[in-house]
Amino acid sequence: MAKFTRKLWVGIGVATVASASMAQGIGAQDVDHDEMEHKAHGAPLPPALNGGANLNSGEGGEAYLTDGGPTDTRVRFYRDIELTRGHLLVGQQLIDLELWDEALPHFLHPTEELYGLMEKYIKLHNMRPFGRELKALAQTVKAKRKGAYERALKPVEQRIDAALGTAKTFMRPEQRFVVQSAIEVLRSAQSEYAESMENGVFVKPVEYQDSRGFVWRAERVIEEAAAGPPLLDADSLAKVRAAFGKLKAAWPAPLPPPKPALDVGEMSALISQIELHTSSMTR
């Protein structure tokens, strides 16, 4: 089941990225930036931008790690920041329900996996690190201490904001990156959602929760971009919002419902709609 949906995910990735005009726009800028980065490390240049085609078939890690994904480091970084925020968000929702043990994986995942992916970029651009801050936050969750947790969250949020702020100075025009990254986050959500099920029932609540956090973040990111200079006509925005409304119905609560409200195919169709109707923002 999970394998099947992952393939489907890749298929959509290739189709949409290849067809979207933004691919070219970002690709052109991307070369300079990536070249700079790779020169600095003496590593070979990455394969040319070709959507989700640079597949690694490695084991382990969250689904999106093995599914290829964006070759533009800026999009990848933005996506990973949002995935981190998604974990923290759903972790917070679980803590609000006093479900500390359920929340813990969402604080460990960013420290164990995502941060490692971002670290190179963080160092390269002299951003203030936040790996240890994330670990300190996870400790407060282990200790189940609300006060300590709330205090430890602040420096993490501050440094994430600052890092993204720096990263955004390389993203021009910004909206394109915002939207493309949000779509990547939605794809990761879909992957995790697919992972969480076996034979039509939820078997992995952590993955279900991951996908919830990711979708909530993607929506926030797009809403924030839409709140800026009007790049989206009212009609498209209404359609995006409607699609998010339907999409979010898949996660009625932080704990999985007895039966999935959406299947993966329906989910992917909704994500494609969001991508279609935000495409004007990427021009």
Added chain:
Amino acid sequence: MGAAAVFVALAGLKPAATIDRQARAQSPDPFAGLKEKFTRPGFVPYPADNAPTPEKIALGRRLFADKALSSVGTIACASCHDPRLAFTDGEVRGKGVTGRSLARHTPSLWNAAFSPLLFWDGRASSLEEQVHFPVEHPDEMGSTLETAAQRLARDESYRGAFLAAFPEDPEVSPHSIAGALAAYERTLVSPPTRFDAWVAGKADALTPSEVRGFRLFAGKGRCISCHVGFDFTDHNFYDIGLPDGDRGRGKEIGLPAADHAFKTPTLRELAWTAPYMHDGSLATLDDVLRHYEEGGLDRPTRSRDLPAKLRLTDDERTDLVAFLETLSSDTPPQPSTEPWVAGGRPVSPPPPQDATVVSQINKTFNPGHVRLKAAQALTVLNDDTRTHNVRIFDAKLNFNSGAQEPRESVTIRFPQPGTYEAFCGIHPSMRLTVEVK
């Protein structure tokens, strides 16, 4: 000392790059003198009557986590000094059995073994003595050590553990509870970090930014005048201008000159011990630097060891914080496993000198151990730039010089032969042993 002084003087005059080049031409390691001040000690001091043993330490660790020490069995030492949170509670002010907020912020216990006085205001003079306070504080554990001893003595496994830890006197008593807890706490030595590797000679253990941060710490920032030693504290008390009304050390020793002064905390493992300060008022290291830059409340008691005005550029601020962060472990800190931590060494004063005048200079008594003939008086002269004090707290003599300004001296007459321990109430790492024949 010589090399460090030269370095600091240079740092005031020349841009950083020049120093680097000059220093490299002159000596292999421009930081050698400074590094010496931060070398790890190689032994943990303990009082002669409470030598650590593995059994005692194990018992202390168990007691530390046991809620039976509190009145209603809800609070252990570890409830506030949580080992998962680097022996803090992550709160601005913690709460004990009553749920009422405590008067001060819970400190981490790193390197407490090296602190001559305990608590923010130094009201306990040994870890053994300190144990009474939290157990008996109505809002912390709300019990007594007597009650706790009676409760523990009913538990057979505890009786066995006390027998193993105190074979000479295995009774479960306030004395043995305190002895075991103190022995355990002495093992809470902060583990070596990248900074220690750098001090030990691994030049690339720190990034250039972190080294620049250390330079600021030792030079322009003047942090080193109080945060010095491997544990980054001189164990003295200073008013650094935090605005709350707590009189701290001044209230404790009845000396207005020490009002608002609190013990210099260790700077080890800060990444894991926020928030900061005796009142828990500063949430991040950025906030701490902002406080030092703004200078805090300018009142007469504000320490003259603080820079009058500290102005840092954005880059300097980044460097200084980057340096401070090298004093923390990369993963949740565990007490050091260096072999010397479990061993220890009983504390002994330096050999005595025959002298009737002692000066207070650079926050030390010089000499630190004197021998007087019967009926000789001792004069203590403040040769320093700071306000000092002489305190003797002894059954034979209770003496308090009050505030002693630079150039002022006090003369002390001792009522009978014996050994007297004197210290400065403001800078209690200043110790003076007086033997009277």
